Amino acid sequence: MQSPVAPPIEGATHLHSGKVRDLYELPDGRLLMVASDRMSAFDFILETTIPDKGEILTRMSLWWFDQLSGLVPHHVLSTDVPAEVRGRAVICERLEMYPVECVGRGYLTGTGLLDYRATGQVCGISLPEGLLDGSRLPEPIFTPATKADFGDHDENVSYDAVAGTVGDGVAEQLRSLTLAVYARAEQIARERGILLADTKLEFGARPDGTMVLADEVLTPDSSRFWPADDWHPGRAQPSYDKQIVRNWLLSPESGWDRASGAAPPPLPDEIVTLTRSRYLEAYQTLTGETW
Missing domain, CATH: 3.30.470.20 (ATP-grasp fold, B domain)
Structure with missing residues (x-):
């Protein structure tokens, strides 16, 4: 899989990119972790992104860190991040x-x-x-x-x-x-x-x-x-994740052969919309917050 290209952020040095997150170093030595809207499936980063996905993931992580307070310390130091990644990034400690x-x-x-x-x-x-x-x-x-x-x-x-x-x-x-x-x-x-x-x-x-x-x-x-x-054991369970994307890619409709080694095709608009809605539903159901 080709490594994604992380966008430049003024005053920050890019260190690493994963399937979804980009990691930068700030001048004071702290780290800036940015959640993108990228979607991965079957060890490919897809051409199509999911709108708001990075912000949903970031907000949900911050909510859970609060719920786990007192159980284990976490790495987040601040949410005061550069304007271009506001809402989808945190400043965290180096570990x-x-x-x-x-x-x-x-x-x-x-x-x-x-x-x-x-x-x-x-x-x-x-x-x-x-x-x-x-x-x-x-x-x-x-x-x-x-x-x-x-x-x-x-x-x-x-x-x-x-x-x-x-x-x-x-x-x-x-x-x-x-x-x-x-x-x-x-x-x-x-x-x-x-x-x-x-x-x-x-x-x-x-x-x-x-x-x-x-x-x-x-x-x-x-x-x-x-x-x-x-929930009904004995079958695959409906889930609040990217299973919608996986299922479409494996369907005849996508025209993609997983065994071919070729990159998956772009996602149709209805799959993007449905996937975004499932991420949002998980966030809102768990946190009680509205988007």
Whole structure:
């Protein structure tokens, strides 16, 4: 996948671009993290953007950081950002990021379901027989993944593999904090009629060793949110995320062959509108705020 081109921001030095976010360094050494309207699917950055997506993700992360106050410190220092990225960016502290995608799961789906069907386990954790797509797990589990290079897939790994990379003490803290964040967020979402199936978190360390929650948190890009009143295990669940985009790309209507290696085609206007509405619905339902 070709790395996206980040727009220049006066007085800021571009450091890195991911599928959605662009990272800059400010003159005082702090970092500026900007959420774009880019949409990725199947390890491609799509030609078509989703209007307001970056601002929705940023607002939702800030709301969740507030909900998690007292549980774990976060990396946001200020929302007083340059005018051209206002609403979609935060100023954050520089951290030493841990090379682990920390995933908390309360329901079986996605790559976890694939692993379970193949081995009866997810990341080395044995699960009961007979679980279906969308089944609620007996208790939430920590299912870490490696951080892949740009354009590659993250790969699920065992807890022991994480401990071998970052040490036993850090691995236990990552697991404990991930499950604590998942538990609080799952309860909050459930009270608002949404099931939090799973979520991916990233943590970093301050110079004094304090573990800090970083990047985005509990957005439709990093989490699976399902309408609680439409949850039926045994099938794919309706979701507040980019599944609409994935489904269209895989449909005959798109004309795209995933196995071809070619980039996906532009999204039609109705798919863009529907995707934006799902992101907005998740934001408004969870936060109680109107756009």
